[in-house]
Amino acid sequence: MSSTELDGQVAIVTGGGLGIGKAVTQALVRRGATVVIAARRMHILRQAAEEIGGHVVPVVADTTDTESVVAMAEAAAELGQVSILVNGAAAPAGLVRNDVENADPEALLADLNTKVVGYFRCIKAVVPLMREQSYGRIVNIGGLTGRSSHALSGMRNLAIVHMTKVLSDQLGPHGITINTLHPGVVETEHIHELYAKNAAAEGITPQQVEQNFINRTPIRRVLTAAEVADAVCFFAAPASGGLTGESLGIDGGLTRGIFL
Secondary structure, three states: OOOOOOOOOEEEEEOOOOHHHHHHHHHHHHOOOEEEEEEOOHHHHHHHHHHHOOOEEEEEOOOOOHHHHHHHHHHHHOOOOEEEEEEOOOOOOOOOOOOOOOOOHHHHHHHHHHHHHHHHHHHHHHHHHHHHHOOEEEEEEOOHHHHOOOOHHHHHHHHHHHHHHHHHHHHHHHOEEEEEEEEOOEEOOOHHHHHHHHHHHHOOOHHHHHHHHHHHOOOOOOEEHHHHHHHHHHHHOHHHOOOOOOEEEEOOOOOOOOOO
16 A cells, blocks of 8 residues: 655654564655665665665664764755654664573663664654654654563663653654554564574474464464554654654554553
């Protein structure tokens, strides 16, 4: 499905060359946006841009480096009004998923720097651009480990939710919304690496790990990246202006918590 609801808008998608980020880029382009995809490896970005087609501009950026992030935002601003930021650059599944005795504090710091402070760097870089036009949509890709306690790296997703809520107060008066989306188990290039890691830890096969996820999910299947992308586009659309500071799980019902 295509539309023109984002015609004339410039979006930035970090981590836009693979997985969910790539699917988000495809969905935004279908809706008329020009999309800057950012990551550290240009060959991945160029390949994604060629596959997606349309108005996709690859820009090398490292979200752990403030100067690099500022340069990314400036490059996007040269294309038009930057009105959408999708933060998605992070180590898939987190770097610290083991017990405290074997957990690496430096890896935990790297997780927080990339996904929490990295998201903040990107937000800080685009907010002045959005304030100029009194309009903006920011979507942070979180993760279900922020709603559970089985992986230490999940604290990065919890921190993103806190940051989202705090910034919604600050940005709302300027017409800028900010929300977090928590994907569940999604078919991407990286999901099978997670299956393999879990299988090794549990003494079962990767196929059994995947089936166990499916059995616990009410819709009885793994989600597609395109489904997550459509949810991102919902938050990124002009019509979502009444929603800000929220966190939404797109997980096929896997989350068992009740959130008021």
